[in-house]
Amino acid sequence: MPENSNKPAVFHEIAVTKNDILNCSYENWYSLFGAHAYSRAIMLPVPDEFIDYLESDDFTIPGEKSKPNAQNDSDWDYTPPSRPDPACRFLEFHRRIQETFKSFKHIAPKLNWSAPQDSVWMLPGRTMKCSSSSDIYLLLKSSDYINHDLSHAFDEADSVPDKIQYYLILREWKEINPSLEFRCFVRDRQLLGISQRDLNYYPFLDDLHDTIIERISAFFDDVLLPKFGSNSFAFDVYLPKPFTKVYLVDINPFARKTDSLLFTWNELATMAPHDDEVAVRLVTQHNSGRFATKAHSHNHVPRDVLDASMDSSKMVEMLQNWSAMLSKENEDTEESE
Known part of the structure; x- marks a missing residue:
């Protein structure tokens, strides 16, 4: 029996400060490195009324009123007739989102730290490629990742800011070859x-x-x-052909909530760095079976929901039904009380 076989596994603490989290907020790092970012971005300060809307159980999607001879999805009425349009609570913010589509034909949204990648099944292309403000609202409203930013961004930090200014990041949609995107880990200012x-x-x-x-x-x-x-952080880059220029995609905290991908956090917390020696981990022919799961697979949904996501009118109808069902449940609860 090996000498240390009974030695318990050690959980290595990773110190994360409030400033480490704030430094990784998109508007902060973009102000420093926007010239190296893969996509242009417009950052809109989020009003409290919009935060309230995201945190509410109301599934009504703000949108344009439908026209009698609507020809495309952007003319669809996302708001049930019996409900006021939520956009009336943040009209100026809603207008600025719509204005952004004059600069960018398509947009990929995110909040300070997280993008709604877990809700892309809500859109026909199953990507974050938004063609209207209603697409943006649909992704944000359906995402658990967005809830992380609103409620859990500082869970691993040593303290929490007195006030958090949220931003809606509207990035110009650009195609990316996923095989050429890499996550890089920095500890104590060493890659x-x-x-x-x-x-x-x-x-x-x-x-x-x-x-x-x-x-x-x-x-x-x-x-x-x-x-x-920050001395320790993780950053995502894109290295497209002809492999001469590196583009910055995002910066994340050096914290366990950041996906360590082909490393483990215990490895990253204890690795002895060597000068001019960076560990590169790739999926190989021999270990590919270990990773044969689709990204965000824990967010897979029933088939009827997927079918609805391919048709905007069906998706809106389904959301309206959900909203009506929630209202009915609330009414029943109030009556029983």
């Missing part, structure tokens, strides 16, 4: 590891191993290290 972001097997990545290290290490040393305010 420790690089993980493939999309956990599928791509044979050509093996030949790019040295290029990945060289390009991302140079980007970290030249761009991020001199300006970013």
